Amino acid sequence: MTTSRVAADQTSIFPRFLDLAYPNIERGDGVWLYTTSGERILDACSGGAMVSSLGHGAREIIDAGTRQAEKIAYFYMDHFTNEPQERLAERLVAVAAPEMARVRFASSGSEANETALRLARAYHVDRGEPDRWRVISPAQAYHGSTMATLALTGRTRTLQDPYAPYLSPHLHVGNGDSALSELDQRLEEAGPGNVAAFFCEPISGAAYPAYSPPEKFWRGLDARRKQHGFLICFDEVVTGMGRAGSWFAYQQLPIEPDIVTTGKGLGAGYAPISAVLCKQHVYDAIDRGSRFFDLGHTWDGAPISCATGLAVLDALAGRGLVQRVRERGPRLLADLRSAVEDNRLVAEVRGRGFLLGVSLVDLPDEMHADERVEDAALNHGLLVSATHSTADGYAGDEVLLAPAFTSTDEELEMMVLRFGQALADVARSLAQG
Ligand SMILES: Cc1ncc(COP(=O)(O)O)c(C=O)c1O
Structure with a gap:
């Protein structure tokens, strides 16, 4: 199986979301993921689940x-x-x-x-x-x-x-x-x-x-x-x-x-x-x-x-990585805040170390803001993770960024830049209905 996107009707896997065609990841290097067709995705979420804090391929x-x-x-x-x-x-x-x-x-x-x-x-x-x-x-x-x-x-x-x-x-x-x-x-x-x-x-x-x-x-x-x-x-x-x-x-x-x-x-x-x-x-x-x-x-x-x-x-x-996270985290938060400050979808930006969250304003469930954010990010070659919790009445959609501790300054800046662009796309598409 080397198809770059795998849909439910093309696989023996019982997928999590039956309507999603999953990008097929072949390898990783640092904060970069590579699909079987050679697309490069910048991983701003440590493998998507806040796991790969040393990046991919750590020898x-x-x-x-x-x-x-x-x-x-x-x-x-x-x-x-x-x-x-x-x-x-x-x-x-x-x-x-x-x-x-x-x-x-x-x-x-x-x-x-x-x-x-x-x-x-x-x-x-x-x-x-x-x-x-x-x-x-x-x-x-x-x-x-x-x-x-x-x-x-x-x-x-x-x-x-x-x-x-x-x-x-x-x-x-x-x-x-x-x-x-x-x-x-x-x-x-x-x-x-x-x-x-x-x-x-x-x-x-x-x-x-x-x-x-x-x-x-x-x-x-x-x-x-x-x-x-x-x-x-x-x-x-x-x-x-x-x-x-x-x-x-x-x-x-x-x-x-x-x-x-x-x-x-x-x-x-x-x-x-x-x-x-x-x-x-x-x-x-x-x-x-x-x-x-x-x-x-x-x-x-x-x-x-x-x-x-x-x-x-x-x-x-x-390698002093916990200290790096403590010292670099505040700048990452400040950069993220300024990248999305003009976006009317954003209610709050929070951060501690390399754990950052963007709360979106309360939007109707049927707008599926979480899915739109993840898709828009992937269109910009970026992996972030979004959750939808409005239905329970506690908070709105949440977007999570959790980069590897080994990310370079340049990579962190690129994550923030791409995220700002992706969220701007979502705001534009929602405005168009
Ligand atoms: C705070 C928290 N606790 C527990 C878990 C469950 O961990 P696992 O998926 O490894 O069972 C998760 C998974 O995302 C989590 O975020």
């Missing part, structure tokens, strides 16, 4: 995976451990998350968040509080595709509807100044003694890019944790490993989670690997209680995934 990461595969690529962690897993856990805690004590690996963000939920539940059960099971989380969020993680979002119409019978009835809060009083209402509704965890992204990824509640919210959340005894789980599947300009985003906030997950940037697109990290007191509850946390997926902690994760961590640390 040292490929070599690390290859070297490990030559020794041994896979065995099951139920019976054994391995040096890459041991070293990656140690390095994560030493370098990236010194506030945490223990690490459990998985393969995807969904698995990591599912594991975090199960760990929060196990913590309470092992401490003799089995009534604690409910979770409170912000509605405008995405935490994964498994039924337990899908239940955490409040985006009913766009994400949950067909699966509602399978989903636990968790409770949700909105964004902004009212979030804290909504949290109090939800605690009251659930009964504070039944709440296991508050689950959220410290800085939002795709669902509300680069948004973080005001400091007052975090301080209030911390006070309520102390008062009511629930745990705080942060989903840093997107923001962990440097994306927001610090190793973990919570390091920019006046609060630390009890449990934190990370994924995407940990393998940086070279291996599917995610991780759940927890503080000492969470580990202690299991240590003093049942003495097992028996949740595993076949690929958890596999040698090839961990060797790859270790090489990624070493590259981030050794």
Whole structure:
């Protein structure tokens, strides 16, 4: 199959969108993607899902995976451990998350968040509080595709509807100044003694890019944790490993989670690997209680995934890339703001590190602004990611830019320029009806 665009009726794949003819990508180099017909696309979204933070074709990461595969690529962690897993856990805690004590690996963000939920539940059960099971989380969020993680979002119409019978009835809060009083209402509704965890992204990824509640919210959340005894789980599947300009985003906030997950940037697109990290007191509850946390997926902690994760961590640390993201991020945000400031479709531009979001003004659903933005960007040879959340009534369409940390200044400038041009095209086409 070397067709440059593949439609549903030309493939044995069960595609995600049956009406889309998918460009066929053959290879990548740095921030450039090449289709089978030789088109060049500038990747402003780290592979489209905020994953490839070291760009495509990073030789040292490929070599690390290859070297490990030559020794041994896979065995099951139920019976054994391995040096890459041991070293990656140690390095994560030493370098990236010194506030945490223990690490459990998985393969995807969904698995990591599912594991975090199960760990929060196990913590309470092992401490003799089995009534604690409910979770409170912000509605405008995405935490994964498994039924337990899908239940955490409040985006009913766009994400949950067909699966509602399978989903636990968790409770949700909105964004902004009212979030804290909504949290109090939800605690009251659930009964504070039944709440296991508050689950959220410290800085939002795709669902509300680069948004973080005001400091007052975090301080209030911390006070309520102390008062009511629930745990705080942060989903840093997107923001962990440097994306927001610090190793973990919570390091920019006046609060630390009890449990934190990370994924995407940990393998940086070279291996599917995610991780759940927890503080000492969470580990202690299991240590003093049942003495097992028996949740595993076949690929958890596999040698090839961990060797790859270790090489990624070493590259981030050794090349000072988290610092580059922190220092270069503000200019990228300023440039993006000036590129779209005259565009009447733009409601707000936000950014933290190399995680940037453009909220569009509220437009009728049938205008499909998200699809128009992605198409217009591709017409300009640019990959960005857009989501549509208006239908749930929380926010408008969101466009996400999340370049590789290794992008050159020139490439970043080109991303901004092409994005400004693409959004201008969308504004023009919408004006024409
Ligand atoms: C914030 C957040 N959490 C969890 C996930 C789920 O990760 P995965 O798709 O690797 O299961 C995603 C995926 O986009 C995400 O953005």
